Amino acid sequence: MKFSQFFNIWLHENYYKNVSKIGKNGDFFTAVSVGNLFGTLLAKHFLKLIDEGALKLPLEIVEIGANEGYLSRDFLSALVEFRPEIFSQISFFIIEPHEKLQILQKKTLKGIDFIHKNNLEECYFKNGFFFCNELFDSFTCELIDNDTMAYVKDYQIVFKPIDESLQQRCQELGLKKGELSLELENFLKQLDKVSEKFIFAGFDYGTFDNDRFSIRIYQKHEVFDPFEISLKDFFGKSDITYNVNFNHLKTTIENLNFKLLHLKKQSQALIDFGFEELLEYTKNKNIKSYENLLSQSKILFFNFDEKFHFFEFAKL
Template identity: 40%
Template sequence: MKFSAYMQEWLYGNEGYYRNVRTIGKEGDFYTAVSTSMFFGGSIAKRLISTIESGFLSPSCHVVEIGAHKGYLLADMIQFIYTLKPELLKTLTFVIVEPFVANQTMQKNYFKEAFGDAINLLHVKCLEEFTCKEAFFVANEIFDAFSCELINENQMLFIENGKAFFASMDDETTTKAKEYGITKGELCLGYEPFANTMAHCCERFEFVTFDYGDKEERNDFSLRIYANHQVYPFFALTDLVEEKLRETNDFNTFFENSDITYDVNFSHLFYAFEKSGLHVHAYSTQMKALVDFGLTELLELLAQKVSAKQYEQELNRIKTLIDPSFMGERFKMACFRKGEA
């Protein structure tokens, strides 16, 4: 079995890691920006408002989250829209792209608890089912969860009978590896179909996404497993490395029960979107993006409304988002547009 098929089964199969309700945060396997501070969603909401006020999108556009987990990010955005420009809640349409029924139910219940009947949340199973005139898309850490191939020169990784081994690349992977200019590392073949689908689902959009990775080619493997806030390099869980570098566990121990992920190669992502006729509007570190979106102004508003102690507590959470030694530099923001003159 090619590694991409194995990873797809691991994450999205019948018992896959993301198919079931998972806890993110202190009690789960890893943290995300969403689980760190609601001001992550608040900053994106401020960006949405700015995009509407600039005239690129209208007040009646769709706001669509892809890969929403419990729906916290979209809910945080709605809370800040209510604070900053409440009249937009009467005109915007909120949508979550979610393939799994269990997650849809969880999201609906959370929105019901948070907003009652004030917000009407719509669901679609996939982007292929979604069409509209204009939209603001948002996603946090979705591209690192696209299945990938692992390639090394003219070989690719396979999994058979619980063993990992390299063998000759097939023609499709060979062609794409040459096209992307990669000789060693992760090669995702899903970016292009995703970008092509997004390009055709609406006439005009802005898509803001955050993920960890770099624009430059690393020419090395970053695939790893997160379990209970421990990080395991994938190859250290195989017999493909010398014995002194191996972990005591085998990768099969973590199959479907832990997250498996890798660094996003943003140059590959940009190539996929540009190939579909979409424009790379902006790219920066998470720290710079959140400040540019208006995080500082939101903190000034917070300082006026809460006690010094409450402000300090929230500021400490926000530091995790923007501190270069935590998420600030490691995570990147990419913004794509369709319909820009």
């Protein structure tokens, strides 16, 4: 089978479906695992978009790929802290296909009025603010090596001649070796179809490289090369991921006539969101909370790979 099919069965029909653990006791960390600072700063950014007129109320807020719902919880808690009156003018959605994760999200967000949707096809948004964390690197991908593409047979990766249509897409993108996600293109096309206008804010590992593989496996915070191990030993039980091709993302955004607003490193984005203002606000209110945010910031700013980026685009 094509590598993309194998990737989908591994990640979406097994690993995520059976509720993967994230954080200290899981296979990998995300920015959300660190604490509430990440979600709080995203909320400050959201409010700034409203204050500057980039977003206009009333609107729909949508998280995609929420896992257990902690980012939504931190985001909404910050809105309660900074702008509680806004809740009369927003409706909140989580798009989640996996039933077990829906149950965990309802538990995490107990007492919060929100709507679950299984996929974008069920939705229609007039005026949305979408956010996600490490979503695009979970989209199925093909592995491209010049004129060949990856297949999986007996849990081994083998390369065969590339499909003609796929080869043409790679030539358009200047991609010689690496990952190519057609699911990313399909997702953005569907987003366009179900939304009148929106701003989409996301975080993901990604690069502009077009000549190397980044596909990797995480198991209990160790990294494994899928070309050097037995895939059967990890299949469906460990995380598999890759770096998002930002050249591909930018090209797809342009082709859909969306407007790219930001593409910058996560650390710079968090500063721009109002990190220093938040620290000053918290210091004047509660010194223990201030110290906690400082501790979180050291991890967010210094313990995450420089390939971790913030991107934001809009349909106006």
